[in-house]
Amino acid sequence: MEVNLSSFRRISLSRKTRLIASLLILFLAWEAIAVFVEVFRNVPFPTPLETFTRLVDLITGEPLYGIPIYKHLVDSVSRWILGFGLAVAVGIPLGILLGYSTAMWDLFMPIIYVIQTIPGPAWIAVALMLFGLGNAPAVFMIFIVVFHAVVITTASGARGISRRYVNAAKMLGADSATIFFKVFLPAATLPIVSGLRIGLGNGWRVMVAAEMIAGTASGLGYSIIESRWSLDFTSAFVCMLLVSAFGLLTQRVIFAKIERRIMRRVGLMEVS
Amino acid sequence: MFLEVQNVTKVFRSSENEKPIVAVKDLSLSVPRGEFLCILGPIGCGKSTLLNMIAGFERPTKGRILLEGKPITGPGPDRVMVFQEETLFPWMTVLENIRFGLRFKGLSEEETEEEARRYLSLVGLEKFGDFRPHELSGGMKRKAELARALALNPKLLLMDEPLSSIDAISKMSLLQEILSIWEKSRKTIVYVTHNIDEALFLADRIIVLTARPAQVKREVVIHNPKPRDLLGSEMIDLKRQLIEELAQSHALEEHVLTPG
Numbered sequence A: 001m002e003v004n005l006s007s008f009r010r011i012s013l014s015r016k017t018r019l020i021a022s023l024l025i026l027f028l029a030w031e032a033i034a035v036f037v038e039v040f041r042n043v044p045f046p047t048p049l050e051t052f053t054r055l056v057d058l059i060t061g062e063p064l065y066g067i068p069i070y071k072h073l074v075d076s077v078s079r080w081i082l083g084f085g086l087a088v089a090v091g092i093p094l095g096i097l098l099g100y101s102t103a104m105w106d107l108f109m110p111i112i113y114v115i116q117t118i119p120g121p122a123w124i125a126v127a128l129m130l131f132g133l134g135n136a137p138a139v140f141m142i143f144i145v146v147f148h149a150v151v152i153t154t155a156s157g158a159r160g161i162s163r164r165y166v167n168a169a170k171m172l173g174a175d176s177a178t179i180f181f182k183v184f185l186p187a188a189t190l191p192i193v194s195g196l197r198i199g200l201g202n203g204w205r206v207m208v209a210a211e212m213i214a215g216t217a218s219g220l221g222y223s224i225i226e227s228r229w230s231l232d233f234t235s236a237f238v239c240m241l242l243v244s245a246f247g248l249l250t251q252r253v254i255f256a257k258i259e260r261r262i263m264r265r266v267g268l269m270e271v272s
Numbered sequence B: 001m002f003l004e005v006q007n008v009t010k011v012f013r014s015s016e017n018e019k020p021i022v023a024v025k026d027l028s029l030s031v032p033r034g035e036f037l038c039i040l041g042p043i044g045c046g047k048s049t050l051l052n053m054i055a056g057f058e059r060p061t062k063g064r065i066l067l068e069g070k071p072i073t074g075p076g077p078d079r080v081m082v083f084q085e086e087t088l089f090p091w092m093t094v095l096e097n098i099r100f101g102l103r104f105k106g107l108s109e110e111e112t113e114e115e116a117r118r119y120l121s122l123v124g125l126e127k128f129g130d131f132r133p134h135e136l137s138g139g140m141k142r143k144a145e146l147a148r149a150l151a152l153n154p155k156l157l158l159m160d161e162p163l164s165s166i167d168a169i170s171k172m173s174l175l176q177e178i179l180s181i182w183e184k185s186r187k188t189i190v191y192v193t194h195n196i197d198e199a200l201f202l203a204d205r206i207i208v209l210t211a212r213p214a215q216v217k218r219e220v221v222i223h224n225p226k227p228r229d230l231l232g233s234e235m236i237d238l239k240r241q242l243i244e245e246l247a248q249s250h251a252l253e254e255h256v257l258t259p260g
Ligand SMILES: Nc1ncnc2c1ncn2[C@@H]1O[C@H](COP(=O)(O)OP(=O)(O)OP(=O)(O)O)[C@@H](O)[C@H]1O
Pocket: B012, B013, B014, B021, B022, B023, B041, B042, B043, B044, B045, B046, B047, B048, B049, B050, B084, B161, B194, B212
């Protein structure tokens, strides 16, 4: 274990350099495109430097569409967490049920697939009729998207992964309650966590789209779409930057850490 | 007869694939109590399907399987299988894995613990009881799986290519282990493999299957005492014959797979 860990750290040093190089390429390309657009289209295109300057202005208190940038961020994150939380609360139990029982799978999975084919923002009509303008329709759209991701990943994963463990348990003479709680559920941990990961990412992306159309009057998505009228594209770039940075932080850093901990706990290794 | 497989046919019908797959066709064999039977067959011929039916996970499409005269209706602890893939529960320690099956045998707490430890040391894993499966080597995992199976004291032990993913050196010691366990317990064992050496080393009798659909192609009884020297002339002769039989099965398979 110790050996693995230290070799991992050693590798990660050179990989860290490459990560920095990768970001550098991104910003250089951005700068190049900005220059190109300014020269050939004669349109002011926010450069990385302008964007960061604007970011600092906004962070130090300049309001964006009448609201501090913090509030936009906090509102976005709250909608995301609320939609995600509700979807997980319903989606995981349902996914487990569908993964456990073939009859339930046959009955409900087609419905989930129908829902899955419709992209989040396309639910706008339903969302507006159900909830009117504001927060709730955005949360609803996030909910729908996370919901089907969680159900499908949990159910299909649990079905596949658990079969061999369930078979082994049957052979060892276990009763059905023991099989469900001591074997099926732990075996389903891996797909559940994958479902959470996919749902988290999908939910974050649809959150931005939902705020553009649901009339939330705050949030990162809302601030981006408002630039169509205000022509404050630099602020829109700041918001894109925040969407990306916060998305990466929550999914690739925080959730990845939690995920690794859970996997170690269950003794399962990540498959992909 | 202890175990009887009578004219068993197994057909798989998958909904997407229109053509049904005949995995096993009109196969009969019987196993007396205490025999170590090895079933040799080419890859994909239906060996696992046969074992799955004996274990009770699959039902024959035609024919029947009797254990001590009673038809098999489902999986149960009297016929324990060591699967081709790993099935130790990764979220339990090795000892917890072994205890898992014992809990359903109505033993007391102490008896369960005692039995679990006994079988753990039988396979030489005394020191690894508190390890998780992912902390063990491939060979140790196989041993743990074997211990979990043996601890249930089944009437019949089914082994589906238990050593196919094991390196050659660990394989030798595991083979010896399996042999000594069989000698101590005199359990009836049905051992499926496509490795001729394993079969020659372990078997009282070898049944060679044809390519899919599996049918009995040849039967060889080996009287030589165990442990056997696989480099002795008699064994080498036998091996040559078996290689030929298997090669024929393979050729047959290729012929079937590429019609016209
Ligand atoms: N549940 C199933 N549904 C459909 N087809 C199946 C099923 N199980 C097995 N088969 C098919 O039956 C045939 C025999 O499979 P089986 O696993 O019994 O072979 P095997 O001899 O154990 O192969 P291997 O040496 O690879 O372990 C294969 O063609 C396989 O695709």
